[in-house]
Amino acid sequence: MKSHTVHRTFETRERREFVRITEDVQEAVDESGVQEGMVLVSAMHITAGVWVNDDEPGILEDALEWLDKLAPPSWREPGTAVARELLPDGGDYRHHRGGEDNGDAHFKNLLVHHQVVLPITGGRLDLGPWQQVFYAEFDGQRRKRLIFKVIGE
């Protein structure tokens, strides 16, 4: 069995941002020499995720807006009545008692999930034609890490 590990650091310009990383993951697979196996792509943070979806700007913008409704930030006025009700009952996250303001990003991490496992066949990511891999940053503008772990042979 072969294995190969890559740690990558991201610092997004925006607080919330999708960053396409399909090519970075394929590069890690190439370096590994693995022809048949799997690669784990996992955020090393609790306020970020990994999403496999369409590299189409509309859906990515839709997704950030929608995630703000389901997992609303408390650092700005909720835009809808639903978002207001989905905030914690006391009006702010208990998590913020320690000085944080990113409770919503923890919930976005829960919804999106922090990791995916991708299949490798014949040395290539075995994805469908529209599947692209995105690092999903929900509390950025600082250095954060991602791990790619390739195993197989």
Next chain:
Amino acid sequence: MKSHTVHRTFETRERREFVRITEDVQEAVDESGVQEGMVLVSAMHITAGVWVNDDEPGILEDALEWLDKLAPPSWREPGTAVARELLPDGGDYRHHRGGEDNGDAHFKNLLVHHQVVLPITGGRLDLGPWQQVFYAEFDGQRRKRLIFKVIGE
């Protein structure tokens, strides 16, 4: 290390549908000869998912109804005030500017997740007694693919 790959094509009769695939996954495990390892079960589309849950018709019907509230289609009137608010602010998905109508299916893919990894012990899927594997189609009635990738020994 052994590996085995199966690509399966599904074409559901309904636009949204859960299709039980536990036995198909076990068949791929049998073909692989793997006794100890893992199998990745992954939709190759951005409007479908894989869910491990109960093969009980009530909960599956509940799930499709509930997913339509959280990730509402815009091709029909939202059934509730919550669904209306969870639609994009402009009333329709930005993603639909290109002629698509399946923005909701992308969000259902996000919620359900497009893949699972299942344990193999003694050549069998090591699942709990009520765990069944479902292909979750959210934009069907056309040919779509799923991959099973077995690794282990």
Next chain:
Amino acid sequence: MKSHTVHRTFETRERREFVRITEDVQEAVDESGVQEGMVLVSAMHITAGVWVNDDEPGILEDALEWLDKLAPPSWREPGTAVARELLPDGGDYRHHRGGEDNGDAHFKNLLVHHQVVLPITGGRLDLGPWQQVFYAEFDGQRRKRLIFKVIGE
């Protein structure tokens, strides 16, 4: 390739509860002797999940409250108008026709997801500094199982 399997049983005191299991997973990795690989941590039930997040009591309490809004129990009055609308249209889960009362726990399982795959580097879980692994029980107070499956070399 090495592999190692551990089945663990949990019986939580509360109906809903997060139980930190990072150390248990590391122990399984230690027992396996695997230096480079992955470990699958998977609930064997359809009303539980596994979440990697912060071991900070505020966010965990926030999460249980928020999950009750998105995936509302029907065994108590919904606390908000949103939760009321997110209940099934008939007022109760179809799943409960068979005598169950845990439909909400199935949906929490969907949102949180029932499994994660964690990277192992140099014999250690390769997690970020705030990442802790939690067993997420949504219908507890009875014996339920979790599997750790380590593979690598």
